[in-house]
Amino acid sequence: MRYLYTLAMYLVTPIIVLRLLARGVRYRDYHRRWRERFGFYDLPPVRGSIWVHAVSVGEVNAAEPLIKALREEYTNAPLVVTTVTPTGSERVRQLFGNSVSHVYLPYDLPFAVSRFMKRVRPRLAIIVETEIWPNLYFACKKRGIPLMIVNARLSERSLRGYRPMQGLVRSALSCVRQIAAQSRTDAARYRSLGMDPSRILVSGNLKFDMPVPYDAVPAGDALRQQWGRLRPVWIAGSTHEGEELAILEAHLEVLKRLPDALLLIAPRHPERFKMVENSVRSLGFSTATRSTDRVPTAAHQVFVIDAMGELMQFYAAADLAFVGGSLVPIGGHNVLEPAALSKPVLVGPHTFNFEEITLTLIREGAGARVDSSDALGGDVLKLLLDQGRRAQMGTRAKVVFDSERGAVKRVMELIDRQLQE
Structure with a gap:
């Protein structure tokens, strides 16, 4: 099933790129750094990084207190933050400046994921909220990189969307070491997708810990x-x-x-x-x-x-x-x-x-x-x-x-x- 998924990803990639170009007509930042979507980065190679993925603005805001805690606790570990959207990228720059490295997460294509892993070389991968990308997850497992989903949430709508490919999702979730769910409901939904219950706990919502800007x-x-x-x-x-x-x-x-x-x-x-x-x-x-x-x-x-x-x-x-x-x-x-x-x-x-x-x-x-x-x-x-x-x-x-x-x-x-x- 993973091979079929990968084939489908290759087939839809031209459509995804066209959509990216179309969005760039109204918001030009979508046209910038497009090579990163395929794993080509100007970022100098790092080793032993802690990698945090937050897809867009909301997830970056949720991750803010966690990223700040990671900076304070692991001062010697490079921090790499990935997003998918330009607005998420801009928010990373606003919050953290040059104290973290930022690139776009590549499309879930094996060659692009491999390039990303070789450049970032994380010692820990942290996914914020809900982003299940099978090739990315399997790449972490293959390289022995501990993978966590934190502030994990799964709406009823998302759950229904995953069910037609539940076998693939279950296999991807087997690569995850720990899920820290926002609520008991979210934890139950991850269990229904096939996640090992012993690897799920309820930690609460990171957004409650977000700092209110002092000004x-x-x-x-x-x-x-x-x-x-x-x-x-x-x-x-x-x-x-x-x-x-x-x-x-x-x-x-x-x-x-x-x-x-x-x-x-x-x-x-x-x-x-x-x-x-x-x-x-x-x-x-x-x-x-x-x-x-x-x-x-x-x-x-x-x-x-x-x-x-x-x-x-x-x-x-x-x-x-x-x-x-x-x-x-x-x-x-x-x-x-x-x-x-x-x-x-x-x-x-x-x-x-x-x-x-x-x-x-x-x-x-x-x-x-x-x-x-x-x-x-x-x-x-x-x-x-x-x-x-x-x-x-x-x-x-x-x-x-x-x-x-x-x-x-x-x-x-x-x-x-x-x-x-």
Whole structure:
């Protein structure tokens, strides 16, 4: 089955490359360093590295506290961080600069994986969240490299996707020394895929250990000072195609009751920044953007955050946060970022990527679920009009966030054990 999988990978590679080129039309970083996708690197050869793979921005943010702990604990070991997306690459540079080496993970083709392994020569491989690449996993086993999946999560949707090739997935998972799952539900799903139960434990979610940027709250306060502390402000973070129109319609509903309200909207992907800005303007909103105007004025109704790595300060500046990817079946994004800043959290019906965290926030009264796109405006308006409820939800959100911390310490103990063995 692995041979069939590899053949299929070779056959679809031209399609993958064409998709890469197409995405590069809107976001040119997809055209840069494309040779790395096939294992050709300018990175000087390293030996005995600790390699961490985080596919994109969300996974890099989740891995941040772990990577910092690895830098402190293993000062003599080179750290190599791989991503798949340019936005993930940019986030690595923002967080770690030159203190880690960064390259793109190659496609799961045997020759590309072999080149990667020869250049990086890891003593430990750490996959963040969910990335099961059979040829990569078998290459680690063949070379005797301990492989771990940390902060492991597996949605019901992903589980269904893996089932048609469960035999191959089971074989790939046999190469994994340890899975540190986010929750009991995730652990059970990995067991159902055939992972040895003795190699799975529940460590909690690394994202609870993420550091809140020291300047996020002061920066948020400064923003509020500029556009007015009493002005109602809500933010829609990490939005996707199919959500922005519903969000803008919700803001129209809010403006009928609160004419000075301000919407901050942050599209998830940079290649969509201009498209979202044009959509906002076409609907007649008075619009400002981060790249051009820096901050909105009292005259602006919508502010498009067309910049990466700045979301936390805008969460800090808002009265409440809607987390995107949840009105459409993307599965939602990180609800912990606004929770860490004591903000009430709203989500749509599709939150399978952050299922247990979202349910915990809702159960503890820190968050609320919007049943549909049509209900978003009314739910936002109710919260903007109820300062007492917002304060209560924000306090509970911070309590949930603080109470779940400690996953980094547990994962570091597992890493120490693997390296000692």
